[in-house]
Amino acid sequence: xxxxxxxxxxxxxxxxxxxxxxxxxxxxxxxxxxxxxxxxxxxxxxxxxxxxxxxxxxxxxxxxxxxxxxxxxxxxxxxxxxxxxxxxxxxxxxxxxxxxxxxxxxxxxxxxxxxxxxxxxxxxxxxxxxxxxxxxxxxxxxxxxxxxxxxxxxxxxxxxxxxxxxxxxxxxxxxxxxxxxxxxxxxxxxxxxxxxxxxxxxxxxxxxxxxxxxxxxxxxxxxxxxxxxxxxxxxxxxxxxxxxxxxxxxxxxxxxxxxxxxxxxxxxxxxxxxxxxxxxxxxxxxxxxxxxxxxxxxxxxxxxxxxxxxxxxxxxxxxxxxxxxxxxxxxxxxxxxxxxxxxxxxxxxxxxxxxxxxxxxxxxxxxxxxxxxxxxxxxxxxxxxxxxxxxxxxxxxxxxxxxxxxxxxxxxxxxxx
Amino acid sequence: xxxxxxxxxxxxxxxxxxxxxxxxxxxxxxxxxxxxxxxxxxxxxxxxxxxxxxxxxxxxxxxxxxxxxxxxxxxxxxxxxxxxxxxxxxxxxxxxxxxxxxxxxxxxxxxxxxxxxxxxxxxxxxxxxxxxxxxxxxxxxxxxxxxxxxxxxxxxxxxxxxxxxxxxxxxxxxxxxxxxxxxxxxxxxxxxxxxxxxxxxxxxxxxxxxxxxxxxxxxxxxxxxxxxxxxxxxxxxxxxxxxxxxxxxxxxxxxxxxxxxxxxxxxxxxxxxxxxxxxxxxxxxxxxxxxxxxxxxxxxxxxxxxxxxxxxxxxxxxxxxxxxxxxxxxxxxxxxxxxxxxxxxxxxxxxxxxxxxxxxxxxxxxxxxxxxxxxxxxxxxxxxxxxxxxxxxxxxxxxxxxxxxxxxxxxxxxxxx
Numbered sequence: 001x002x003x004x005x006x007x008x009x010x011x012x013x014x015x016x017x018x019x020x021x022x023x024x025x026x027x028x029x030x031x032x033x034x035x036x037x038x039x040x041x042x043x044x045x046x047x048x049x050x051x052x053x054x055x056x057x058x059x060x061x062x063x064x065x066x067x068x069x070x071x072x073x074x075x076x077x078x079x080x081x082x083x084x085x086x087x088x089x090x091x092x093x094x095x096x097x098x099x100x101x102x103x104x105x106x107x108x109x110x111x112x113x114x115x116x117x118x119x120x121x122x123x124x125x126x127x128x129x130x131x132x133x134x135x136x137x138x139x140x141x142x143x144x145x146x147x148x149x150x151x152x153x154x155x156x157x158x159x160x161x162x163x164x165x166x167x168x169x170x171x172x173x174x175x176x177x178x179x180x181x182x183x184x185x186x187x188x189x190x191x192x193x194x195x196x197x198x199x200x201x202x203x204x205x206x207x208x209x210x211x212x213x214x215x216x217x218x219x220x221x222x223x224x225x226x227x228x229x230x231x232x233x234x235x236x237x238x239x240x241x242x243x244x245x246x247x248x249x250x251x252x253x254x255x256x257x258x259x260x261x262x263x264x265x266x267x268x269x270x271x272x273x274x275x276x277x278x279x280x281x282x283x284x285x286x287x288x289x290x291x292x293x294x295x296x297x298x299x300x301x302x303x304x305x306x307x308x309x310x311x312x313x314x315x316x317x318x319x320x321x322x323x324x325x326x327x328x329x330x331x332x333x334x335x336x337x338x339x340x341x342x343x344x345x346x347x348x349x350x351x352x353x354x355x356x357x358x359x360x361x362x363x364x365x366x367x368x369x370x371x372x373x374x375x376x377x378x379x380x381x382x383x384x385x386x387x388x389x390x391x392x393x394x395x396x397x398x399x400x401x402x403x404x405x406x407x408x409x410x411x412x413x414x415x416x417x
Numbered sequence: 418x419x420x421x422x423x424x425x426x427x428x429x430x431x432x433x434x435x436x437x438x439x440x441x442x443x444x445x446x447x448x449x450x451x452x453x454x455x456x457x458x459x460x461x462x463x464x465x466x467x468x469x470x471x472x473x474x475x476x477x478x479x480x481x482x483x484x485x486x487x488x489x490x491x492x493x494x495x496x497x498x499x500x501x502x503x504x505x506x507x508x509x510x511x512x513x514x515x516x517x518x519x520x521x522x523x524x525x526x527x528x529x530x531x532x533x534x535x536x537x538x539x540x541x542x543x544x545x546x547x548x549x550x551x552x553x554x555x556x557x558x559x560x561x562x563x564x565x566x567x568x569x570x571x572x573x574x575x576x577x578x579x580x581x582x583x584x585x586x587x588x589x590x591x592x593x594x595x596x597x598x599x600x601x602x603x604x605x606x607x608x609x610x611x612x613x614x615x616x617x618x619x620x621x622x623x624x625x626x627x628x629x630x631x632x633x634x635x636x637x638x639x640x641x642x643x644x645x646x647x648x649x650x651x652x653x654x655x656x657x658x659x660x661x662x663x664x665x666x667x668x669x670x671x672x673x674x675x676x677x678x679x680x681x682x683x684x685x686x687x688x689x690x691x692x693x694x695x696x697x698x699x700x701x702x703x704x705x706x707x708x709x710x711x712x713x714x715x716x717x718x719x720x721x722x723x724x725x726x727x728x729x730x731x732x733x734x735x736x737x738x739x740x741x742x743x744x745x746x747x748x749x750x751x752x753x754x755x756x757x758x759x760x761x762x763x764x765x766x767x768x769x770x771x772x773x774x775x776x777x778x779x780x781x782x783x784x785x786x787x788x789x790x791x792x793x794x795x796x797x798x799x800x801x802x803x804x805x806x807x808x809x810x811x812x813x814x815x816x817x818x819x820x821x822x823x824x825x826x827x828x829x830x831x832x833x834x
Contacts, residue, residue: 029582030696031704094650094696094704136698165446202655222654224699233511233804236688236711237639237776238619241680248689252672259666263658271653272665273701275692279447279511281553282641282709283778284690284803287448287511292699294653359654361700386701387650 014401015394017105018097021048030094032388036137036162037090038066038175045089045101049129052108056115058127063188064181065147066131066172072111073124081193082124083411085110085404088133088144088363095134096390098200102378104129106198106401113405114412121412123193130363137162137171139224139292140331145363149370150184152331157182192371194342194411197364198404200392201377202385205356212399214356215346216338216375219365220269221303222296223332227314229254231323233279233287244285245322248277250314251289254325257313258293261306268306269296269359292330296359300334336365339372346374349410350403360385376403431818432811434522435514438465447511449805453554453579454507455483455592462506462518466546469525473532475544480605481598482564483548483589489528490541498610499541500828502527502821505550505561505780512551513807515617519795521546523615523818530822531829538829540610547780554579554588556641556709557748562780566787567601569748574599609788611759611828614781615821617809618794619802622773629816631773632763633755633792636782637686638720639713640749644731646671648740650696650704661702662739665694667731668706671742674730675710678723685723686713686776709747713776717751753782756789763791766827767820777802793820 025041027034035041046068050060053070060070071079087103107127114121135141138160146152158169158179169179206214231247255272262270271294277286293310297303311327318325347355356377364373378400382389392400442458444451452458463485467477470487477487488496504520524544531538552558555577563569575586575596586596623631648664672689679687688711694703710727714720728744735742764772773794781790795817799806809817 027696032696034696092696092698092701095698095701134698134700139699141700202652220654233801233806235619235777235802235804236690237637237686237713237778238802239686239776241676241686246676246688248672248692249676252669252689255665255669256673259658259663269654269656269658271663271700271702272669273653273694273703274697274699275665275694277690277692279444279449279451279509279803280691281509281512281551281803282556282691283551283558283688283711284509284512285688286690287804294700296654359656360652361654384650385652385655386696386698387652387704389650 014102014106014109014397017052017108018101021045021101022097025091027094032094032096033091034093035089035091037132038171042090043175046129049089049104053127056108056111058111063185064178065144065185066175066177067144067148068129070127071124075121077124079124079191082126082191083408084126084128084192084195085197085408086128086130087197087199088130090132090134090136092134092136092386094388095386096388098390098392099385100133102200102392102397103198106397106404109401110405110408113402114409117409119409119412122414123412125408125412126191133363135331138168141361142363142366145366147182148185148188149366151366154183189370192367195364195367195371195373196376196404196407197362198376198378198400199362200385200390201380202358202360204383205354206377206379207381207383209354211352211354212379212396213350213403214354214377215343215350216358216377217343217355218338218357219336219361220296220298220357220359221300221333221335222294222361223303224330225293225295225307225327226330227254227291227293227325227327229289229318229323229325231287231321234285236283236285239285246285247289247323248286250318250321250323250325251275251291253317254314255291257317258310261310261313265302265306267298268302270294270306270310298335333361333365336368338368338374342372342374345410346376346407349406376400376407431519431523431526431814434469434525435518438462438518439514442508444511449511449513450508451510452506452508454549455588459507460592463546466506466521470544473525473528475528480602481595482561482602483594484561484565485546487544488541492538494541496541496608499543499608500825501543501545501609501612502614502825503545503547504614504616505547507549507551507553509551509553509803511805512803513805515807515809516802517550519617519809519814520615523814523821526818527822527825530819531826534826536826536829539831540829542825542829543608550780552748555585558778559780559783562783564599565602565605566783568783571600606787609784612781612784612788612790613793613821613824614779615793615795615817616779617802617807618797619775619777621800622771623794623796624798624800626771628769628771629796629813630767630820631771631794632760632767633775633794634760634772635755635774636753636778637713637715637774637776638717638750638752639711639778640720641747642710642712642724642744643747644671644708644710644742644744646706646735646740646742648704648738651702653700653702656702663702664706664740665703667735667738667740667742668692668708670734671731672708674734675727678727678730682719682723684715685719687711687723687727715752750778750782753785755785755791759789759791762827763824766823770820793817793824
C-alpha cells in the first residue's frame with residue numbers, strides 16, 4: 001500500500017478505475033447502467049471520485065452549480081487560467097459504462113502519469129465532473145455546464161421537474177447544493193484557461209481508420225423538443241373505432257413522419273426515444289401522449305427548418321385524428337467548432353490521431369463559446385453508445401489516458417496562450 | 418346519531434357514500450383517480466367499505482383471494498346459494514370516480530333501502546368487493562374473480578409483476594393475503610346463488626334512449642396482448658438515419674396498422690393505450706418497445722383472426738425496419754351472455770329498463786360461466802369512461818340504487834330458482 005496522500009505511480013489505470021465502479025447503478029430491468037444525476041448511484045460515483053482524487057492528494061470542492069473540481073496544483077499556482085479536464089458520471093437510462101466515466105477515470109489516470117513522469121506544471125490542473133450531462137432526469141442536457149456558462153436561466157433550471165415531479169431545486173437542496181446560488185459562475189469560468197474532455201467515441205470512425213484516439217473538431221447542432229398530442233380519453237372496449245379521437249394513433253403517425261422527414265434531409269438525425277401516454281392504461285384510450293423529439297443537423301438553419309416542418313406535419317396529422325399537437329423547445333445548442341489553436345496543439349502532440357466531428361452533445365460544447373475547448377475520443381469497438389453494448393478495450397482506455405496525459409502535459413508546461 | 422349497529426334507515430345514499438371517498442386516490446399528475454389494487458388509496462377504500470358495512474351490521478370477511486364479503490343475513494340462513502351483489506374499488510390510472518365504486522356504494526345504499534322497507538329475506542345477501550378488476554397494476558383484468566373461479570393458474574398470478582417489479586405474491590403477502598392460498602375457491606362459488614353487478618355505463622346508449630338504468634345482456638369478448646418490438650439501441654446523435662434499426666418507428670407503424678385493421682372489421686375495437694420504450698431516454702434510440710394491445714369483438718373467432726392478422730402485420734413492419742416483433746397473450750375472455758332466466762327476472766322488476774350489451778369487461782363476466790349472473794348499468798351523461806370525465810348524476814345514482822334494491826329484494830324473497 002502506498003504511504004501518504006499521493007498514490008504509488010501507476011497504481012490506477014483508467015480501466016482499473018472503471019472496474020471500481022462497475023457494480024454501481026446497474027439497471028436490472030433495462031440492462032446496462034442507470035445513473036441519473038443526484039440519484040443514489042450518481043451520488044455514490046461522486047463519493048468514489050472524491051475519494052480517488054483525495055487519495056492522489058488533489059483538493060476536492062463542489063461549486064455552487066454542483067460541479068466537482070479536483071485540483072492538482074503542487075506548485076501553488078493561481079487558479080485563474082488553469083488547464084481543466086473532466087467529464088460526467090451520470091448516464092442515460094440503461095446506458096453504457098464509458099459515456100462520461102471514461103473521461104473522469106482517464107483524467108485521474110492522466111494525473112498518475114504526470115506524477116510518474118515528474119512533470120513540473122507551470123499552471124494548475126483541475127478535473128471537473130459536471131452534473132446532468134445527459135439530461136436524463138430533468139430533460140435539459142449539460143445542465144451543470146449550462147448553469148456555469150449562463151446558458152440557461154437559473155429560474156428555469158430550478159423549476160425543471162423529474163418524472164417523480166420533484167424540482168431540480170428540491171433535488172439540489174436534498175443533495176447539499178443551495179438552489180438559490182445556481183447560475184452563471186464567472187469566477188469558475190475564469191479559472192479555465194483550456195478545457196480538454198476525453199470521451200468514448202459514439203460511432204465507428206476510429207474502427208474504420210484503425211486508430212485508438214481522435215481529436216474532436218466540432219459538435220453537431222442539436223436540440224430537444226416536447227410534442228404534446230391531445231385527444232379524448234375513453235374506454236377501450238365501449239368506444240367504437242369511428243368515435244375515437246385517439247392521440248396515440250396521431251402520435252404514432254407523427255413518429256413515422258419524423259423519421260421520414262429526417263431521412264429525406266441529408267445530414268439530419270431525428271429521434272423519438274421517449275413516449276409517455278397519459279393515463280397509460282392498457283384498457284384506456286389515452287387522453288394525451290407526450291413524446292420527446294431529438295433533432296440534429298450541422299446547419300442550425302436547417303435544424304430550425306426541419307423542426308418547423310415536423311411540427312407542421314404533426315399538426316396536420318393530429319387534426320386528421322381529431323386531436324391537437326403542440327411543440328415546445330426544451331433545449332437547443334447550435335453547431336460548435338472547437339478552438340482551432342487548441343485543436344492544433346493537441347494534433348501536434350498526437351500526430352497519428354484523426355480529427356473527427358461528433359453528433360453527440362458534450363459539456364465541452366457548452367463551454368466552447370466561453371473558453372478554449374477541445375475533445376479527445378477513444379475507440380469503441382461496437383460503435384454503439386447510450387446502450388449496454390458501448391465498449392472500450394482496456395488497452396485503448398490506457399492509450400486514451402496516456403494521450404490525455406500527453407496533451408495536458410503539453411498545456412501545463414507551456415508558457416500559456 | 419343512530420344507536421346500535423344498524424344505521425338509521427336512509428342515512429346513506431349512493432351519491433353521499435361516494436362523496437365520502439371523493440378525496441381518496443386523486444391523481445394530481447394524470448387527473449382523475451389512480452387507485453391500483455393494494456395501493457394505499459385502494460387499501461383506504463377497502464377500510465372505508467369495511468367500516469360502512471360494519472356500521473350497517475353486516476359481517477365483513479376477506480377471503481383467500483383478497484375479495485371482501487359483507488354479509489346481510491338477519492335471519493341466519495345458510496350461506497350456500499345466497500344473493501350476491503358488488504363490484505370493485507380499484508381504478509385505471511387517471512380514471513373516473515364511478516367505475517367500480519358506484520356498484521359498491523349502490524350495494525350499501527340498497528341494503529339501507531331493504532332495511533327501510535322491512536324486507537324479510539328468505540336467503541342471505543352479500544356485497545362482494547373484488548380486487549384488480551382493471552388489471553392496471555398486474556396486467557390481468559378481473560384478477561380477483563378469475564382466481565376465485567379458477568380462470569387463472571395461481572402460479573401465474575403469483576408471478577405477475579407490477580411496474581416496480583414487485584410480484585402479486587409479494588404484494589398480497591404485504592397486504593395480509595397469504596399468496597400460497599390463492600386459487601379456485603369452490604366454497605365461495607357455492608355461496609353465490611345469483612350475482613348482480615351494478616356499474617356505470619361506459620357508453621352513450623342510456624343517454625340516447627333517455628332512461629337512467631339498463632339491464633345487461635352480454636359482454637363483448639376481449640383480451641390483452643403484449644407486443645415486444647426489438648431493434649438496436651444506439652445514440653440519437655451519432656447514428657445516421659440509414660444505419661438505424663429503431664423499434665420505436667416499427668412500433669409506431671404497427672400502432673397505425675392496428676387501428677386501420679380494427680377499423681376495417683365491423684364490430685372490432687383495438688386499442689394501444691400503453692407503450693413503454695426501453696431504455697426510454699430522449700437522446701437514445703430505443704433498443705426495445707413494449708406495447709399493450711386491447712382487442713374486442715362479439716365473435717371470438719373474429720377476435721382470434723384479427724389478433725393473428727395484427728401480429729402478422731407487426732412482424733412484416735418490424736422486418737422492414739430491421740427489427741423483430743413478438744406477441745404474447747396476457748388475458749382473454751370470450752364473449753359472455755348473462756343468464757337468460759336471471760336477466761328476465763330483472764327485466765320483470767324493471768320493465769322500463771332497456772337491455773344492453775357492453776364492450777367493457779367485468780367480474781360478472783368472469784363469474785357468468787359458474788353462477789347465474791346479471792348486470793345493471795346506470796346512465797353516464799358524458800358517455801366517457803376510464804377518464805376523469807366519467808360521470809353519474811346524484812339522482813341517477815339513487816335511481817340505480819333503488820333499482821338494485823328492487824332486484825335484490827325480488828331475488829331475496831322468492832322461493833329460489
